[in-house]
Amino acid sequence: MKAKAEMDGIGGGGHAVGQPIKQRELDSHVKGQTLYYEDVKVPRMLHLKIHRSPVAHARILNIDTSKAEQSDGVVAVLTYRDVPATKVWSHFEAIGAAPGAEPILAVDKIRWKGEPIAAVAAETLSQAEDAAAKIKVTYEKLPSVFDVDEALAPGAPELFDCWPGNHYVFPDDHKAAQIRFGDVEKGFAEADHLVEHVYRTRPIEQAPIETAGCVAVPGSDGRYTIYTNSQALSTTRNSAAEIAGLPVARLRLVGGTAGGGFGGKVDMAIEPMALLAAMKSKRPVKYRFTREDEMTVSSTRAAWRVSIKDGVMRDGRITARHVITHQDIGAYLRNSIYGAFKHASHMPGPYTVPNVWADVYCVFTNRTPSAAMRGFGVMPASFAIEMQMDRVAKAIHMDPWQFRLKNAFRNGDMKAHRREVWDAALVETIQAAARLTAKDLPEEYRQMSSAKRPLSAPRIAGG
Amino acid sequence: MTAKRVSLTVNGRGENIAADGLTTLQQVLREALDYNSVKDGCTQGSCGACSVLVDGELRIACLLPAGGLQGAEVTTLEGLNARNSTSVIQQSFVEHSAAQCGFCTSGMIVSAQALLDENPAPSRDEIMEAISGNMCRCTGYLPIVEAVASAARKLAKGDGA
Numbered sequence: 001m002k003a004k005a006e007m008d009g010i011g012g013g014g015h016a017v018g019q020p021i022k023q024r025e026l027d028s029h030v031k032g033q034t035l036y037y038e039d040v041k042v043p044r045m046l047h048l049k050i051h052r053s054p055v056a057h058a059r060i061l062n063i064d065t066s067k068a069e070q071s072d073g074v075v076a077v078l079t080y081r082d083v084p085a086t087k088v089w090s091h092f093e094a095i096g097a098a099p100g101a102e103p104i105l106a107v108d109k110i111r112w113k114g115e116p117i118a119a120v121a122a123e124t125l126s127q128a129e130d131a132a133a134k135i136k137v138t139y140e141k142l143p144s145v146f147d148v149d150e151a152l153a154p155g156a157p158e159l160f161d162c163w164p165g166n167h168y169v170f171p172d173d174h175k176a177a178q179i180r181f182g183d184v185e186k187g188f189a190e191a192d193h194l195v196e197h198v199y200r201t202r203p204i205e206q207a208p209i210e211t212a213g214c215v216a217v218p219g220s221d222g223r224y225t226i227y228t229n230s231q232a233l234s235t236t237r238n239s240a241a242e243i244a245g246l247p248v249a250r251l252r253l254v255g256g257t258a259g260g261g262f263g264g265k266v267d268m269a270i271e272p273m274a275l276l277a278a279m280k281s282k283r284p285v286k287y288r289f290t291r292e293d294e295m296t297v298s299s300t301r302a303a304w305r306v307s308i309k310d311g312v313m314r315d316g317r318i319t320a321r322h323v324i325t326h327q328d329i330g331a332y333l334r335n336s337i338y339g340a341f342k343h344a345s346h347m348p349g350p351y352t353v354p355n356v357w358a359d360v361y362c363v364f365t366n367r368t369p370s371a372a373m374r375g376f377g378v379m380p381a382s383f384a385i386e387m388q389m390d391r392v393a394k395a396i397h398m399d400p401w402q403f404r405l406k407n408a409f410r411n412g413d414m415k416a417h418r419r420e421v422w423d424a425a426l427v428e429t430i431q432a433a434a435r436l437t438a439k440d441l442p443e444e445y446r447q448m449s450s451a452k453r454p455l456s457a458p459r460i461a462g463g
Numbered sequence: 464m465t466a467k468r469v470s471l472t473v474n475g476r477g478e479n480i481a482a483d484g485l486t487t488l489q490q491v492l493r494e495a496l497d498y499n500s501v502k503d504g505c506t507q508g509s510c511g512a513c514s515v516l517v518d519g520e521l522r523i524a525c526l527l528p529a530g531g532l533q534g535a536e537v538t539t540l541e542g543l544n545a546r547n548s549t550s551v552i553q554q555s556f557v558e559h560s561a562a563q564c565g566f567c568t569s570g571m572i573v574s575a576q577a578l579l580d581e582n583p584a585p586s587r588d589e590i591m592e593a594i595s596g597n598m599c600r601c602t603g604y605l606p607i608v609e610a611v612a613s614a615a616r617k618l619a620k621g622d623g624a
Contacts, residue, residue, distance in 0.1 A: 033500070
């Protein structure tokens with residue numbers, strides 16, 4: 001541990017907490033000498049433009065690329081027919097958690113406005129843009145759903161044959177990521193008050209200053225190298241190789257410093273297209289999102305809707321917490337299962353609640369597919385829980401600080417996930433915040449500690 | 464579109480470049496002359512990552528047609544690296560951890576240098592105004608504002624300049 005800390009330039013005898021640690025590239029950042037993927041120049045590089053769907057939900061009747069192929073500077077035009085191996089994919093197929101369902105280039109159906117249909121590689125970006133605009137696609141429009149209620153309503157238009165009802169099915173045939181701990185109905189029956197509310201978050205764009213981009217380069221040895229600012233090199237390499245029908249040993253990804261990501265560069269959105277175009281044209285191919293692409297077609301944080309019902313005693317003890325969350329994941333699954341699990345894992349917050357019930361759904365809508373952003377699934381969970389904590393405190397006329405301290409995890413408590421708490425720190429954190437903000441807490445609350453539970457609260461129930 | 468030849472000075476070196484009506488200074492600096500500190504974050508004048516000095520004035524290179532720059536003196540961060548005052552700003556950025564991913568940093572330091580050239584003792588509001596054209600998604604700006612204020616104090620005391 002110490003050796004590693006010293007290697008990382010962490011001082012203070014290997015203790016990082018409380019020590020200023022110099023960012024590794026700070027000296028080169030301030031001189032403008034840090035190399036990003038785009039600073040690596042490759043000769044004879046082509047530029048890629050994707051023709052995308054202007055409609056949200058449709059069947060594709062015809063794709064006509066003939067005019068684009070004749071356009072100035074065009075070297076290769078690709079549609080789904082040019083995807084050699086896996087035309088529809090999923091990061092989760094390899095572990096049996098989801099069938100491949102997202103096309104690299106649309107096959108027969110459009111599920112969101114912005115879905116990629118054809119890729120044009122040309123000598124210059126403006127030639128690629130001109131040619132991509134000449135592609136003609138004939139659609140048969142389908143009714144769309146843009147909201148979880150619409151999507152889950154009986155008779156709603158369905159996005160996938162494999163997921164009837166427009167929600168993902170978790171392994172072992174669960175419709176949601178679930179927590180079952182104790183008996184919430186019993187907890188509600190015991191409670192003095194019930195407090196219910198629904199909390200919603202909106203999709204937002206991660207908006208790194210450097211847009212997502214990569215350069216795919218064919219090597220003379222039959223191997224391909226992709227220089228990329230991906231936040232997920234290994235999964236991207238494996239999935240891109242599978243899509244291209246390449247053994248993993250013939251595909252190398254070179255990452256490095258990304259100009260911001262915030263989760264927006266976790267999804268594989270650019271590499272397969274650049275790779276397939278490099279394979280077809282036998283030339284290096286650059287594909288980067290423009291700022292407009294980044295704002296309109298790259299994954300956003302999902303829209304989350306979190307419905308919480310709490311049972312609470314007059315003295316402030318929470319007896320039961322019931323949560324139903326709908327994650328509006330947009331048109332494709334991508335990594336949303338992971339966000340759902342993280343969200344569920346975060347319930348019922350850092351509080352000891354003896355009876356907990358939670359269902360976290362991934363709901364498909366015809367919106368831009370969503371992705372990670374700064375605490376995938378955790379931010380909407382924390383937001384909803386802490387808003388609810390304030391609401392419950394108000395309902396029982398209790399100070400919200402005291403209400404949180406009373407219910408905070410103590411070491412030795414059992415979490416709803418049946419893991420014993422051993423590193424609780426919320427009590428001390430709230431006490432420190434109170435000192436910093438001159439918040440007056442009664443002696444009883446100043447004396448609380450994560451090491452011991454107040455006598456008034458049950459140590460554990462449920463199980 | 465026909466390209467014309469333009470002679471200009473970049474970081475003290477004479478350059479003769481080809482530019483048609485749509486060629487931007489950003490393209491010339493990044494693609495033809497390999498000045499990698501000039502970043503491309505939006506190509507539409509909204510992020511400030513390509514900030515440079517043209518005849519001492521702060522400019523956004525992605526919106527500036529290169530064809531009109533005959534005889535201009537262009538300075539990128541590569542050129543500023545030799546200036547003592549810039550190294551004081553850079554040291555302050557390091558001390559205040561005012562860079563994380565680093566992508567906005569070049570433009571940010573060029574903007575800071577342009578501010579201090581014109582106003583050696585800026586107020587906090589003037590610093591914020593000066594970097595308002597430079598977007599940063601990592602730091603939340605406060606360490607940057609503090610770094611620029613600290614650099615101004617150091618330069619006023621004569622530690623550099």
